[in-house]
Structures are given as structure tokens and as C-alpha cells.
Amino acid sequence: MFNLRPATPALFTPGAVNSVTNTLAPIPPLWINEVQPLNVRTRAANSGQYEPWVELYNAGSNAVNLQGLYLAGSFTDLTQWAFPSNASVAAHEFKVIFCDGQTDRSTLSELHSNFRLDGTNGMIALSRLQSGQPAILDYVNYRAEYKDALEAPLWTELAPAQVASGEVMSVPDVLSGLTTQCFYRVVTVNH
Secondary structure, eight states: OOOOSOSSOOSOOTTSOOSOOOOOOOOOSEEEEEEESSOSSSOBOTTSOBOOEEEEEEOSSSOEEOTTEEEESSTTOTTSEEOOTTOEEOTTOEEEEEOBSOGGGOOSSSEEOSSBOOSSEEEEEEEEEETTEEEEEEEEEEEOOOSSGGGOOEEEOOOTTTSOTTOEEEEEOTTTSOEEEEEEOOOOOOO
């Protein structure tokens, strides 16, 4: 008699019960909502300087504690900047984090990451540790082409009913009255 069953379970089991299981922590209803990598007049920090920023949105009905979550400006170091242990995002709150490399300016009401977003091409990732390894919760890759800083794009997200995924639109910039090119990424939340 031959034993044809491998000594270790197969990693890929299409059409069969999964051979490997793991219990994961619930994924928080938190995502990257907007990214402003080149900020020349949109939003000033408490210092009065216009710095790159990212905005998170909590779509849940409860506050999300940010302890154990990270922001990164590179896929090679997904734990680049850890949120302070007492930072949180209230239910349905938008939370701006300045990505300017000036952590000495951080307060609970105004967070500053330890890295600076590139003004033209880059990425931003929100991650957490899962089984001791970084796992991405959300990310945005961006690439901008514009003539001058006054045309700096704002990456934002709208509800799925408002715009098709990946569609580029001109929208009025309410702060300046100018038109800004925005990239919209559709986010679907399953309850």
C-alpha cells in the first residue's frame, strides 16, 4: 500500500477545502480617503506651513484606535511610521496626517509622519501587523503631471454611485476657485 498524501498540506487547494487556516483580527472600516502630495495652499499645518498630507476616513459606527497601524511611503517598509498608541479616528471622522517628516510637530489633534511624500510620484500605504508580518489595509499609488505647483492634483475618493473607478474629472477647487484634476478611486464597503 502506498500513501499518496503529502506529509505537509498543500498550499493551493483549488476546488477543495482550504488546507491552511488562520484567524485574523477584524479589518477596521478605515481607508485612505485623500492624498495631497504637493500641498501649496489646500491645508496648512498648525505651523502655518503647507505640507503633504493624507486623509483617513472611518466609515464605521465606532471609533478606531490607531495603535498597531502604520503609514508608509514605500512598499519596502510598510511599518515606516507607527501611529501613536493613544491616537484614534472617531466614527465617520476624516483624520488628516501631515506626511512631512516632522514628527516633533505631532500632537493628537495634528499628526505628522516620519517620512515626506514625494510631490510627483509615489505611494502611501496603511498597514498593520498580521501574524507578525506587515499586511496592507489600503494604499494609493499616485503619479502627477502638471505645469506648476498651482495645478497640484488632489487624489480623493467618492462613493461608488458618484463616479466610475479610475475616472479622471475636473472639479472646482472650493478653496481657490480654480479647477484641479482629481483621480477618483471607488471604495466599496461590505457590511
